[in-house]
Amino acid sequence: MEPLERLGPEHLRSAMASYRDTLRAHRDEINRLNVYPVPDGDTGTNMALTLESVVDAVDDAADDMGALCTAIARGSLMGARGNSGVILSQILRGLSDVFRELDSAGPQDLARALRAASEAADAAVSKPVEGTILTVVRAAAEGAEEAGGQGKALVDVVERARSTAADCLDRTPEMLAVLAEAGVVDAGGLGFLLFHDALLHVAAGRPLPDPEPQPEPSGVVVADHNGDKGKEGGVADLRYEVMFFLDAPDDSVPAFRQAWGKVGDSIVVAGGDGLWNCHIHTDDIGAAIEAALERGRPRDIRVTDLQEQVEEERWVRQGMSGGDSEEESAEESGSSDIVPTAVVVVGGGEGLHALFRSLGAHGVVAGGQSMNPSTAELLAAVEAAPGNAVVVLPNNKNIVAVAEQVDALTEK
Numbered sequence: 001m002e003p004l005e006r007l008g009p010e011h012l013r014s015a016m017a018s019y020r021d022t023l024r025a026h027r028d029e030i031n032r033l034n035v036y037p038v039p040d041g042d043t044g045t046n047m048a049l050t051l052e053s054v055v056d057a058v059d060d061a062a063d064d065m066g067a068l069c070t071a072i073a074r075g076s077l078m079g080a081r082g083n084s085g086v087i088l089s090q091i092l093r094g095l096s097d098v099f100r101e102l103d104s105a106g107p108q109d110l111a112r113a114l115r116a117a118s119e120a121a122d123a124a125v126s127k128p129v130e131g132t133i134l135t136v137v138r139a140a141a142e143g144a145e146e147a148g149g150q151g152k153a154l155v156d157v158v159e160r161a162r163s164t165a166a167d168c169l170d171r172t173p174e175m176l177a178v179l180a181e182a183g184v185v186d187a188g189g190l191g192f193l194l195f196h197d198a199l200l201h202v203a204a205g206r207p208l209p210d211p212e213p214q215p216e217p218s219g220v221v222v223a224d225h226n227g228d229k230g231k232e233g234g235v236a237d238l239r240y241e242v243m244f245f246l247d248a249p250d251d252s253v254p255a256f257r258q259a260w261g262k263v264g265d266s267i268v269v270a271g272g273d274g275l276w277n278c279h280i281h282t283d284d285i286g287a288a289i290e291a292a293l294e295r296g297r298p299r300d301i302r303v304t305d306l307q308e309q310v311e312e313e314r315w316v317r318q319g320m321s322g323g324d325s326e327e328e329s330a331e332e333s334g335s336s337d338i339v340p341t342a343v344v345v346v347g348g349g350e351g352l353h354a355l356f357r358s359l360g361a362h363g364v365v366a367g368g369q370s371m372n373p374s375t376a377e378l379l380a381a382v383e384a385a386p387g388n389a390v391v392v393l394p395n396n397k398n399i400v401a402v403a404e405q406v407d408a409l410t411e412k
Helices: 009-033 043-059 065-079 082-099 107-124 133-149 154-170 177-182 187-204 219-224 250-261 285-293 306-321 326-335 350-358 375-384 397-409
Strands: 240-247 264-272 275-282 297-305 339-347 363-366 387-393
Touching: 009 043, 009 065, 009 187, 043 065, 043 082, 043 187, 065 082, 065 275, 082 107, 082 133, 082 187, 082 240, 082 264, 082 275, 107 133, 107 154, 107 264, 133 154, 133 187, 154 187, 240 264, 240 285, 250 264, 250 275, 250 285, 275 285, 285 297, 297 306, 339 350, 339 375, 350 363, 363 375, 375 387, 375 397, 387 397
Parallel strands: 339 363, 339 387
Antiparallel strands: 240 275, 240 297, 264 275
16 A cells, blocks of 8 residues: 555554554463552553553544544543553543544654653653653654654654654663563553554554563562552552542642642642543542542542552463463373372463463363363363373353263263
């Protein structure tokens, strides 16, 4: 295809869908890099879910730039999940604020939009930290401005923004000690880099990139790092993530941020026009909510136990480091002592397999809603399990019949 000279509303709509698709494909890759601010392995998931909401919103929007940008900003704000999702919503809001005034966007418009995205993201975070997605977005804006100032075409501006952002992403471990300790780059930064790939897919017909193998973070960092208050941007060993929407006047938000600064960290407050998506890590859930009640109406309150999330992620990573294949796992199970009752689990995805193994499953068989294991596969796992009796956990009603057939075929 001929490269686009300008982005129209139909191209922006397609770019959001492509960005969602590539975040879906890279979700697990991004999750594995997630060690900051909390090593809970959900950055890729949260960014992908945020884009799911964006695409749902733009599907119902009129085909003009103003309506589309309003839908992108609103959809990302309402669908944002976690720290990374809320920051991403501000990035998309910044882009939308520039694009909404245009019929179509050219090279210099894109550069202005990336700068607005960087400034909006920085403004949402109470304590911006270098070496995170914020730094990568700023680098992309600088690259785009440089190329735009040289009179480069739209695709060239996107390529320059991407290459500058990629170089910055590679240097994030030099800026943030926890990344260097873990031997990884910033997870959110990688998620944002994929936005440029989505633009290049739409503007130049480039294929979306396949996920690449990433180094597993150091086990010490994943197991033990929670940070100390005042260190690495103020991330503390705080128990809970609290999120909610806040209906409040825009001029009340600075005081709200200040109040939150006394009760927690990892604070992101995104939005505008009376509606805010609020995120904090804290030990005092009540105080976090009371600060909002003093200034407006919090709703859709969500509380997550971060220690439980981190522990679950540690189990998964330990399980994944314990064996590189299903064959190794089966060999280990076959060589272990006979137990009175063994457990065979059906599950979908590498992460779930690792989690089940780390929790003591003697056999794991690939399967799920759209991929039922065969009777032979399940029977082989049962026969290999080191138990006089075997409990099969099908984890899906469609697999119960297969499990019942296995019961008739084995003597266990």
